[in-house]
Amino acid sequence: MNIFDxxxxxxxxxxxxxxxxxxxxxxxxxxxxxxxxxxxxxxSDISTNVAMVLSKINKKSPTDLAQILTDAIKKKDDLIDDIxxxxxxxxxxxxxxIFWTNFVEKITSNAKDFGRNIKEKKKNYLVEFVSANPTxxxxxxxxxxxxxxxxxxxxxxxxxxxxxxxxYVNDYGNQILNFxxxxxxxxxxxxxxxxxxxxxxxxxxxxxxxxxxxxxIHKKKIKDFKDFDKxxxxxxxxxxxxxxxxxxxxxxxxxxxxDSFVSEKEIVLNHEVKNVIDFLQKNNLVYKGKIKAPVSxxxxxxxxxxxxxxxxxxxxxxxxxxxxxxxxxxTYFASDVAYHKNxxxxxxxxxxxxxxxxxxxxxxxxxxxVEALSNSKGKLICKVSQLVKLIKDKKPFxxxxxxxxYITVDDLINEVGKDATRFIMLNRSSDVELDFDFDNVIEKSxxxxxxxxxxxxxxxxxxFRHIKKDLKTDINIKKFNFEYSNDEINxxxxxxxxxxxxxxxxxxxxxxRIPTYLYELxxxxxxxxxxxxxxxxxxxxxxxxxxxxxxxxxxKAISNVINSGMKIVGVSVPEKx
Numbered sequence: 001m002n003i004f005d006x007x008x009x010x011x012x013x014x015x016x017x018x019x020x021x022x023x024x025x026x027x028x029x030x031x032x033x034x035x036x037x038x039x040x041x042x043x044s045d046i047s048t049n050v051a052m053v054l055s056k057i058n059k060k061s062p063t064d065l066a067q068i069l070t071d072a073i074k075k076k077d078d079l080i081d082d083i084x085x086x087x088x089x090x091x092x093x094x095x096x097x098i099f100w101t102n103f104v105e106k107i108t109s110n111a112k113d114f115g116r117n118i119k120e121k122k123k124n125y126l127v128e129f130v131s132a133n134p135t136x137x138x139x140x141x142x143x144x145x146x147x148x149x150x151x152x153x154x155x156x157x158x159x160x161x162x163x164x165x166x167x168y169v170n171d172y173g174n175q176i177l178n179f180x181x182x183x184x185x186x187x188x189x190x191x192x193x194x195x196x197x198x199x200x201x202x203x204x205x206x207x208x209x210x211x212x213x214x215x216x217i218h219k220k221k222i223k224d225f226k227d228f229d230k231x232x233x234x235x236x237x238x239x240x241x242x243x244x245x246x247x248x249x250x251x252x253x254x255x256x257x258x259d260s261f262v263s264e265k266e267i268v269l270n271h272e273v274k275n276v277i278d279f280l281q282k283n284n285l286v287y288k289g290k291i292k293a294p295v296s297x298x299x300x301x302x303x304x305x306x307x308x309x310x311x312x313x314x315x316x317x318x319x320x321x322x323x324x325x326x327x328x329x330x331t332y333f334a335s336d337v338a339y340h341k342n343x344x345x346x347x348x349x350x351x352x353x354x355x356x357x358x359x360x361x362x363x364x365x366x367x368x369x370v371e372a373l374s375n376s377k378g379k380l381i382c383k384v385s386q387l388v389k390l391i392k393d394k395k396p397f398x399x400x401x402x403x404x405x406y407i408t409v410d411d412l413i414n415e416v417g418k419d420a421t422r423f424i425m426l427n428r429s430s431d432v433e434l435d436f437d438f439d440n441v442i443e444k445s446x447x448x449x450x451x452x453x454x455x456x457x458x459x460x461x462x463x464f465r466h467i468k469k470d471l472k473t474d475i476n477i478k479k480f481n482f483e484y485s486n487d488e489i490n491x492x493x494x495x496x497x498x499x500x501x502x503x504x505x506x507x508x509x510x511x512x513r514i515p516t517y518l519y520e521l522x523x524x525x526x527x528x529x530x531x532x533x534x535x536x537x538x539x540x541x542x543x544x545x546x547x548x549x550x551x552x553x554x555x556k557a558i559s560n561v562i563n564s565g566m567k568i569v570g571v572s573v574p575e576k577x
Contacts, residue, residue: 001106001114002499007046007093008035014072015050023068025058037497044084044092045099045493052089062089097483100492104484104557107495108475111560115502117159124162126343127153129354130251130258131168134243135179136206138250138409141356144434145385146409147425147570149354150256151511152383154568159506164348167258168339171240172265173332178202179243180236186213187225212242250409255418255570262342264335273330273338276373277308277323280337285311285372291322310337315368337369344374351380352509360384383509385430392438416441419571423450426569429512446526449519453562454574456522459529460559461575463540467547471575472563475556482550487531487538491524491558498561511569518565525558 012030019026033054038047051066058065063085070083070091079099084092107114129149132142153163170176182204188194190213197203216222216238222231244261251257267273280286290304308324310333323334343351351370355362363382370380390397390407413421420441427449428434440447444455464471484492498517505513532539540551547555566573 001103001110002117003103003496004035004037004046004500005119007048008033010077011035011048011050011069011073014069014076015054018068018072023072024054024065026054027057037500038090038092042084042086042092044082044094045496047086047090047092049090051085051091055089063087065089066091097489100484100489101482103496104492104553108553108557108560111474111556111564114560115158115498115564117499117503117506120159122161123349124164124347125153125156125350125352126164126166126346126348127156127352127354128166128168128343130247130256131170132247133170133175133179134240134247135175135204136208136243137246140388140390140407140409140412143254143409143412143421144388144425144430145354145356146251146254146256147422148383148385148430148511149352150254151422151426151514151569152352152354152509154570155502155506155509155511155514158502158564158568164260165256165258167261169240169244169261169263169265170332171263172268172335176236176240176265177232179204180232180239181228183209183212183216183239183242184225184228184232184235186210187217190214190217191225208246212239212246215242253410253413253418255422262339264339267338267342268330268335272342273334276338276341277334279341280310280323280372283372285314286323287311289320291319310365310369310372312365312368312372315371317364317368321365333365333369336366337373340366340370340380341373344370344379350378353380353382355382355384357384357386381509383430386433388425388434388436390436390438394439397438419454420450423453423515423569423571426512426515429510446523449515450571451577452526453515453518453522453566454572455577456525457559457562457566457573458575458577459525460555460562463547463555465575466541466545467552469552471556471559475553482553484550484554487528488554491521491528491554494521494524495557495561498565514565514569518562518569521558521561 011033015024015026015030015033018024030053033048033050035046035048038044051062051069055062055065060068066085066089070085073091073093074080074083079096079102080093081096082094084094086092127149130138130142130146132138138146150165153165156163181202185194185196185203186209189196190210196205198205216235219238221238222234225231228235277286286308288306289309290306291309292304305326307322307326309320310323312321313319321333322331323337325331340351353366363384367380367382371377390412416424416438424436424441425434441450442448444451446452461471469475501513501517505511528538529540536543540547540555542548563573
């Protein structure tokens with residue numbers, strides 16, 4: 001039950017009725033009319049801008065038109081207690097307590113659907129995220145983007161869209177060859193006691209490669225490790241297999257499972273890069289030309305050479321992009337264009353890419369290629385996951401680096417757990433840097449948002465446990481006529497905002513809105529719980545050691561929303577803490 005959509009529809013019907021009676025004039029479209037949450041300083045339940053939207057066409061001031069509309073709205077709805085007009089012309093509506101009684105009954109009887117946008121057209125989405133090079137374990141830099149992509153997929157799935165979560169495996173190019181050589185040298189270190197080179201910057205030094213090497217030796221698929229050139233192809237496949245196994249384990253520890261893994265190497269070997277270049281050439285979207293030195297290069301050291309270039313400036317990019325290197329091999333960008341053609345050929349309505357902070361500059365070029373390939377704007381949506389700063393004792397925190405020159409996902413999860421990692425990584429908008437404060441994460445107080453939300457659910461569970469009822473089962477109370485007090489209505493008003501929270505998180509792909517909402521709801525609940533210390537009427541368990549039906553349904557409604565939100569975030573809701 002979305003009360004904002006419900007009253008928007010009611011208001012539009014009233015407008016049509018007034019128009020038929022020649023009392024007002026309507027424009028061709030009513031899309032500009034909204035129903036919103038009123039500012040906190042107004043003691044009302046919903047607010048609409050209808051009078052301001054229609055004032056010009058009706059040649060009346062917003063306040064004069066609002067007076068006509070408020071009279072009509074109140075006549076049509078006996079659940080409205082009061083309507084006020086606030087300058088410059090907002091109409092604020094306050095409901096009778098019985099409205100909230102009906103509201104809580106409906107959202108508890110339809111708990112699974114509460115918050116979903118049932119009117120929205122269902123679409124097919126491909127969410128590509130993480131896509132780290134398969135050369136070792138995931139580190140904290142990948143963690144935030146991984147959770148961002150996973151929860152965006154969860155939100156879209158909650159709204160019944162079809163969603164595929166995909167990992168693009170960059171298993172082609174020089175970095176993979178260097179990675180394979182590193183594994184090879186670790187194998188020779190084990191078999192022939194040859195020291196691993198420490199002065200070669202192209203090699204991967206992580207100790208995790210020793211585990212890869214041991215596993216490959218144990219598989220016995222390669223008999224002789226004397227000549228790298230003879231075994232490089234087979235060793236490369238086995239090394240990537242080991243790395244992906246570790247990456248999938250890292251992701252699983254975060255509660256993340258991808259639906260598909262697409263190989264860059266397979267895209268190249270299947271001639272998909274060549275095919276997409278042919279497509280671009282046929283459409284006059286590529287040419288031979290020279291590009292100036294990138295910002296990162298010194299102009300006197302940059303050699304301009306003729307290259308095959310994509311006309312990305314035709315689609316809003318700041319310069320055209322190279323598709324082929326001077327040696328004739330394809331650039332990484334060319335492979336990426338082919339991969340996105342592969343995505344488009346699978347007929348998704350929208351492609352969503354989650355990019356790390358270091359890839360923010362890549363958005364224009366890949367967006368331009370998708371627009372060229374699909375002849376459509378808005379097909380690709382890129383979200384950037386900004387950096388995470390780890391803080392402990394109010395200073396930057398460095399954990400074990402035993403697996404390489406970075407902090408791994410496993411290090412972080414071993415320190416604070418999956419739930420805290422997921423919840424706190426989502427606690428701020430992805431486009432701003434995040435301070436991950438270990439002291440706050442383990443603290444059992446309001447300063448730890450995860451604890452505060454989980455504790456509210458545990459408190460509700462304790463009440464149900466007291467009366468020997470299962471919190472997860474539905475409540476079979478069909479006839480009741482409770483009238484909630486202002487303290488309780490404030491919480492019910494917050495519950496009514498849940499569909500709006502989901503709507504905004506889904507349309508804007510901003511999952512941080514969900515933990516923020518859950519924290520605000522939990523804060524209201526804990527404040528209400530504290531009222532019972534001084535006021536027996538506010539206690540959930542009364543003097544007869546029972547829980548009244550109205551309180552039971554009230555608690556159930558709160559727990560349903562918390563449970564629903566935490567499932568989307570991918571975090572547990574313990575019944576005891």
